[in-house]
Amino acid sequence: MGFDQYHEPPDELPATTRTFARLCASLTEEAEALGWYEQRIAVETDSQALAIMRDAQGEEFKHFSMDLEFLLRRTPPWREVAQGILFQEGDIVERGEEAEAEAFDGGGSGSEGSYEDGSLGIGSLRGAPR
Amino acid sequence: MNHLLRSHAPISDAGWELLDAEARERLTSALAARKLIDFSGPHGWDHSATNLGRTEALAKAPSAGVSARKRRVLELVELRADFELSRAELQDADRGADDADLKALDEAAHQIAVAENVAVFHGWQGAITGIGEASPHEQVKLGASTEGYPRQVAGAVEQLLCSGITGPYGLALGREQYRTVVETAEHGGYPLLDHLGKILEGPIVWAPGVKGAVVLSLRGGDFVFESGQDLSIGWDSHDGEVVRLYLQESFSFHVATPEAAVALKP
Numbered sequence: 391m392g393f394d395q396y397h398e399p400p401d402e403l404p405a406t407t408r409t410f411a412r413l414c415a416s417l418t419e420e421a422e423a424l425g426w427y428e429q430r431i432a433v434e435t436d437s438q439a440l441a442i443m444r445d446a447q448g449e450e451f452k453h454f455s456m457d458l459e460f461l462l463r464r465t466p467p468w469r470e471v472a473q474g475i476l477f478q479e480g481d482i483v484e485r486g487e488e489a490e491a492e493a494f495d496g497g498g499s500g501s502e503g504s505y506e507d508g509s510l511g512i513g514s515l516r517g518a519p520r
Numbered sequence: 521m522n523h524l525l526r527s528h529a530p531i532s533d534a535g536w537e538l539l540d541a542e543a544r545e546r547l548t549s550a551l552a553a554r555k556l557i558d559f560s561g562p563h564g565w566d567h568s569a570t571n572l573g574r575t576e577a578l579a580k581a582p583s584a585g586v587s588a589r590k591r592r593v594l595e596l597v598e599l600r601a602d603f604e605l606s607r608a609e610l611q612d613a614d615r616g617a618d619d620a621d622l623k624a625l626d627e628a629a630h631q632i633a634v635a636e637n638v639a640v641f642h643g644w645q646g647a648i649t650g651i652g653e654a655s656p657h658e659q660v661k662l663g664a665s666t667e668g669y670p671r672q673v674a675g676a677v678e679q680l681l682c683s684g685i686t687g688p689y690g691l692a693l694g695r696e697q698y699r700t701v702v703e704t705a706e707h708g709g710y711p712l713l714d715h716l717g718k719i720l721e722g723p724i725v726w727a728p729g730v731k732g733a734v735v736l737s738l739r740g741g742d743f744v745f746e747s748g749q750d751l752s753i754g755w756d757s758h759d760g761e762v763v764r765l766y767l768q769e770s771f772s773f774h775v776a777t778p779e780a781a782v783a784l785k786p
Binding site: 405507508509510511512513514515516517518 | 522524526540543544547548551554555556558559561562564565738740747749750751752753754
């Protein structure tokens with residue numbers, strides 16, 4: 391059960407992909423916990439129990455956000471799309487469509503480079519073909 | 521615009537995409553160290569040093585009654601390979617030519633990849649201690665004949681096990697050694713490449729710039745490449761005929777466990 395996050399044989403996956411999968415699984419678990427606390431809080435009437443669960447949900451906000459930030463830092467195209475959607479004003483769907491188009495259609499490379507820092511985005515090659 | 525000044529270059533967006541893709545392809549095949557060691561970063565062009573967590577005593581403090589120490593850090597180094605391309609060739613690529621002459625870019629990419637490999641595996645005097653020179657293990661000779669390769673590689677793996685270094689293990693092979701391994705079939709036709717792969721339980725990589733071979737553990741935490749600015753193409757200058765560009769990166773390299781690798785001499 392502990393290795394359900396892998397859909398391919400773990401031995402064949404590079405270390406960076408295994409880390410990515412672990413953090414994706416963690417992100418999912420934090421999101422689930424947020425939903426559970428939201429439901430519990432909605433029906434609880436004891437004020438002390440409510441305070442404890444609100445405090446616990448606050449922890450999950452933090453965990454979810456840390457997982458997400460890690461994944462975005464390690465995945466430049468995802469980060470680029472997210473930057474066009476997160477903390478932006480206006481219609482979320484429109485922002486999403488625009489961000490996707492910018493990242494994958496017209497975006498990338500050009501004089502500013504494919505990645506935020508203008509680099510070629512090569513990074514680690516663990517698991518790359520020889 | 522950042523320090524690479526790419527938007528100053530007389531190159532279209534499509535031209536930049538072509539150059540970035542070409543560089544990425546050439547670099548990915550030749551950057552052997554990154555296929556075997558830990559990579560941290562990129563931490564940015566303004567990142568100048570790696571924390572070693574170590575200090576050295578200072579003879580004097582600024583005033584009486586206190587002692588003083590100074591932090592030791594590993595300074596990042598910069599590598600840069602300049603090249604120039606014909607503007608006419610890039611304009612033809614914009615018209616749809618699929619055979620633009622990018623030989624100068626290819627050569628620069630190979631040169632900077634070789635420099636990175638050499639720095640990591642063999643060291644760079646005054647700047648980086650390489651894996652081979654840090655290793656306390658005896659450097660055994662691979663020998664001219666490939667018949668001895670399985671024995672030498674198995675011996676290196678056994679040496680690592682004796683030092684408590686677990687696998688899987690990887691093998692970086694110099695150009696000549698790699699070519700020889702790939703073309704060789706042992707008695708019975710079994711490819712030498714597959715035999716070595718079974719001994720190592722890890723990858724065998726083509727490592728231009730490496731002299732001989734290096735066997736190292738892939739368990740992680742032993743060899744750390746810290747990237748400041750990862751490999752990037754920047755603009756230097758241009759005139760009516762050519763545009764002068766460069767490939768550049770900044771990094772440090774640190775061997776945390778010297779006994780986690782064995783170098784094999786050619």
